[in-house]
Amino acid sequence: MSRIEPRNLHLTQISPEAPAVEVRDLTKRFRKGKRIRRFGPRIMNTVLDRVTFTVERGECIAILGQNGSGKSTLVRLLSTLLINDGGSAHVFGFDVFTEPRNVRRLVNRVSVEASFFKKMSANENLSYAARFYGMRSEETKRAIPEILDRVGFPNARLNDSMEHLSRGMQQKVALARALLTSPVLLLLDEPTTGLDPRSKLEVQEFIAKVRFEHDATVILCTHDMNEAEKLADRIGILDEGVLLVLEPAEDLKRRYEADTLEAAFFAATGKSLEEDEAEVDDD
Amino acid sequence: MKGPASTLRAELIGLYGVVERNVYLTRRYWVWEFAFFIWTIANTLTIVFIAKGVEASGVSIDVNRQATILLVGGVIWSYLGIIFEILTETVAWERWEGTIEYTFMAPLSRIVHLGGMGVFAIIYGVVRSALLFGVVAFFFNLTMPNADFLAALFVLAVASISFMGLGMMTAVLPLISPEKGAQLGFIAQGMLLVVSGIYYPVSVLPEPMQWLAKISPATYALEGIRDAILEGRGVSQMWGEIVPLFIIGIITIPLGMAIFDRGERYAKQHGKLKRSG
Ligand SMILES: Nc1ncnc2c1ncn2[C@@H]1O[C@H](COP(=O)(O)OP(=O)(O)O)[C@@H](O)[C@H]1O
Numbered sequence: 001m002s003r004i005e006p007r008n009l010h011l012t013q014i015s016p017e018a019p020a021v022e023v024r025d026l027t028k029r030f031r032k033g034k035r036i037r038r039f040g041p042r043i044m045n046t047v048l049d050r051v052t053f054t055v056e057r058g059e060c061i062a063i064l065g066q067n068g069s070g071k072s073t074l075v076r077l078l079s080t081l082l083i084n085d086g087g088s089a090h091v092f093g094f095d096v097f098t099e100p101r102n103v104r105r106l107v108n109r110v111s112v113e114a115s116f117f118k119k120m121s122a123n124e125n126l127s128y129a130a131r132f133y134g135m136r137s138e139e140t141k142r143a144i145p146e147i148l149d150r151v152g153f154p155n156a157r158l159n160d161s162m163e164h165l166s167r168g169m170q171q172k173v174a175l176a177r178a179l180l181t182s183p184v185l186l187l188l189d190e191p192t193t194g195l196d197p198r199s200k201l202e203v204q205e206f207i208a209k210v211r212f213e214h215d216a217t218v219i220l221c222t223h224d225m226n227e228a229e230k231l232a233d234r235i236g237i238l239d240e241g242v243l244l245v246l247e248p249a250e251d252l253k254r255r256y257e258a259d260t261l262e263a264a265f266f267a268a269t270g271k272s273l274e275e276d277e278a279e280v281d282d283d
Numbered sequence: 284m285k286g287p288a289s290t291l292r293a294e295l296i297g298l299y300g301v302v303e304r305n306v307y308l309t310r311r312y313w314v315w316e317f318a319f320f321i322w323t324i325a326n327t328l329t330i331v332f333i334a335k336g337v338e339a340s341g342v343s344i345d346v347n348r349q350a351t352i353l354l355v356g357g358v359i360w361s362y363l364g365i366i367f368e369i370l371t372e373t374v375a376w377e378r379w380e381g382t383i384e385y386t387f388m389a390p391l392s393r394i395v396h397l398g399g400m401g402v403f404a405i406i407y408g409v410v411r412s413a414l415l416f417g418v419v420a421f422f423f424n425l426t427m428p429n430a431d432f433l434a435a436l437f438v439l440a441v442a443s444i445s446f447m448g449l450g451m452m453t454a455v456l457p458l459i460s461p462e463k464g465a466q467l468g469f470i471a472q473g474m475l476l477v478v479s480g481i482y483y484p485v486s487v488l489p490e491p492m493q494w495l496a497k498i499s500p501a502t503y504a505l506e507g508i509r510d511a512i513l514e515g516r517g518v519s520q521m522w523g524e525i526v527p528l529f530i531i532g533i534i535t536i537p538l539g540m541a542i543f544d545r546g547e548r549y550a551k552q553h554g555k556l557k558r559s560g
């Protein structure tokens with residue numbers, strides 16, 4: 001299978017040395033609920049607290065964390081959907097907060113909920129989305145069936161409206177949408193949460209395959225220890241907005257003198273990941 | 284240089300994508316489109332019947348002329364409704380479907396994104412309004428012997444620049460207030476039309492409302508279109524309407540853009556893009 005070149009690279013002139021992602025002391029706060037008194041101070045909730053890490057090109061890292069630990073907030077910051085309250089983030093040398101246009105060309109994302117126009121078909125949803133990345137109809141007519149085929153989406157259902165597709169099927173379309181624009185940085189926010197075991201496996205296999213074919217850098221936020229261990233070069237633990245560690249699974253286990261990742265996670269945070277495994281909640 | 288040229292090309296493809304998406308949606312929701320169109324026709328009929336009603340009450344009026352004046356008002360009301368609704372949907376509908384984050388993280392500049400929504404809104408609005416006008420005029424057997432329809436269309440086109448600018452301003456409301464934004468859009472549309480002489484001359488309004496009428500693009504649009512259809516005035520005889528419309532347009536588009544930009548920054552600062560609340 002041919003390697004697909006990232007689009008528009010000539011536009012953005014990526015610096016050759018810059019790491020794929022460089023995050024320094026990244027901090028994000030949200031207002032928490034209503035004011036206690038009118039004009040009283042707002043209570044702020046620090047959702048990410050001075051998060052620092054670097055991801056090399058072509059690397060895949062996994063971020064493990066309970067619901068509410070700040071995984072989605074990190075992904076949104078890197079996708080230019082939120083503005084930081086401190087620290088910095090660079091993607092291939094571009095400042096995420098001052099040069100968002102350059103970053104947007106390089107990044108795409110799959111989130112836990114599929115997020116499509118439900119009455120429109122997979123084909124229609126992917127077509128217009130690709131247009132936003134500068135892909136013409138001639139390109140998408142060929143590329144959409146091809147990429148959907150590769151994620152294991154049956155071509156016969158190309159024109160069915162999204163609302164008639166199973167969740168597993170929808171998630172494959174979401175993956176296809178992200179890959180269609182050939183991102184060099186792929187942000188996966190719990191891409192397999194809530195999928196049936198078979199779809200889960202298929203999606204995981206595809207992520208592994210795609211990493212090499214596209215030469216993409218991947219940040220995978222997940223609940224699933226096996227998924228993290230299977231797919232990622234390094235594993236990070238995010239606990240209440242603090243990134244505790246980021247290192248290969250073996251080192252992680254050694255550090256916490258644990259046999260399994262579960263045990264290491266528990267030793268690091270005092271919490272278990274399994275207890276909220278079933279929830280499909282993006283908040 | 285290759286850079287700017289291919290950026291422009293990518294933006295134009297993006298603009299096409301925005302229009303394309305709206306075409307898909309219109310097609311998928313055609314039953315709604317149909318129902319909504321029938322509703323608009325019924326609504327406009329009720330207004331145009333007022334001319335007949337006044338005559339029946341014994342007042343002597345030129346029914347054909349009055350009916351045409353009311354019809355123009357009804358058509359502009361529905362046209363403006365379409366423009367505002369589509370532009371406000373930019374945020375509101377996408378938030379509802381959950382696609383908003385994907386659209387806002389795409390490398391498409393916001394002006395082209397909103398511009399694409401505006402272009403679709405205008406094309407769609409013109410087609411719908413022309414149909415509405417035709418159906419109701421046919422129903423009442425209205426005659427417009429002097430009408431210069433091209434001039435009327437030209438006035439509408441120029442006015443649409445300002446309508447788009449105003450639409451951008453109301454589009455920002457759902458961005459900063461996910462619960463209340465869409466409602467405020469409706470209020471803005473109603474206020475705009477009530478001061479603009481939609482079914483009556485501006486001169487009947489209380490004075491403060493007349494001041495507002497002077498800065499409302501809908502005032503000039505209604506006047507210009509009525510002049511073109513009733514008196515057969517051509518474009519060259521309507522600078523009094525066209526120049527103010529141009530000026531308001533040149534102000535409202537950048538202003539609308541700037542306001543939207545501020546709203547977007549606010550939403551990104553406080554996490555309002557996606558989450559409700
Ligand atoms: N837009 C937002 N506004 C206010 N609070 C938010 C917003 N997004 C996330 N939060 C809060 O930030 C914390 C982290 O959320 P999130 O990043 O979604 O965690 P995760 O993805 O790990 O489950 C939670 O307490 C959540 O309630």
Ligand SMILES: [Mg+2]
Pocket residue numbers: 071072073189190281282283
């Ligand atoms: Mg999450």
